[in-house]
Amino acid sequence: MYLTQKSIYAIQALIFIALNNSGEFVPIREISNKLNIPFHFLTKILQVLSKQQIIETCRGPSGGVRLRQDPNQISIEQIILSIDGDRLFSECILKLPDCGNSKPCPLHDLFAPIREELQKMLSNTMLALLVKMVRDNQVKLTSVTQVQDFFPGQKQTKKPDHS
Amino acid sequence: MYLTQKSIYAIQALIFIALNNSGEFVPIREISNKLNIPFHFLTKILQVLSKQQIIETCRGPSGGVRLRQDPNQISIEQIILSIDGDRLFSECILKLPDCGNSKPCPLHDLFAPIREELQKMLSNTMLALLVKMVRDNQVKLTSVTQVQDFFPGQKQTKKPDHS
């Protein structure tokens, strides 16, 4: 598994939060319900993202979470690093006990470039791009739900580019 | 983690077995000792490789395991597929519940090419290459041991290409 379940949930949740970036706080319960993410598990993940200054939280009625940074400034790499650390970008494929640059294992020279390419791709992909793709219904955030179902009254606040 | 511990052990063990491809059987206990792989765990891994026709086994005194195929015909991809299945090459990075080609998730188009490149690299890398690199001491199979320590009397049976 490339990412831990935590990172996967974090990315999905942040897309959902960014979809509703009207400045209001989104309740964690709503994210949990709409995306089918275990509630208490999700709260702990969002607490980490809060400490990393990616989101801010507010307790009490009409509380919840919202982005602290511009979605154009949040890379997927950054989200993964916040939750999983640099495991995905530093771990090798063979994991020899004493590996490192000084003692490369058989696959090092073949694998390192691919790992770097993966990291570059993720650092160049901003949260805003994923949000746009979901908003335009080019891709789906969950298996059965479309973006209109998340915000029934809203329905494409941006100008529809087609049809 | 890219590979399971099982696959990592399998690759390391196969390199070790191929290093000693004199036609004799290598006892699993020896592999376990030299490479610091838990013995009973390794036993089960090798049983799978045996069923996959990659190695053959022999019980009793002077028994053990040996390659059934030419190391030039065994790809790293094949080893991984035997142990882990195609998880590494089919799983997505976001793992949406109902994902697939028909309903791509936001990262699909960005991630799929990298995953394919990884698979291509692993299918093009044959066990024999890793064996050669270890034999030439370009890389190490374990943290502290060199190839001479594995087979003290042997010491470069192939003609030394350098020095």
Next chain:
DNA sequence: TCGATTTCGGAGTCTTTTATCTTATTTGGC
């Protein structure tokens, strides 16, 4: 044949990850 050696195969244990439950603490509105 007998005993030692080695793989085979099933069941069980330990550890990490994932998920749940329960109890605080904060916030806003009346």
Next chain:
DNA sequence: GCCAAATAAGATAAAAGACTCCGAAATCGA
């Protein structure tokens, strides 16, 4: 002040992965 709504935090449980144990079966040599 009081209640309801929401996050914070710690303890607990379930699931998966990694590893161990034990008895059985095969093989070889004396």
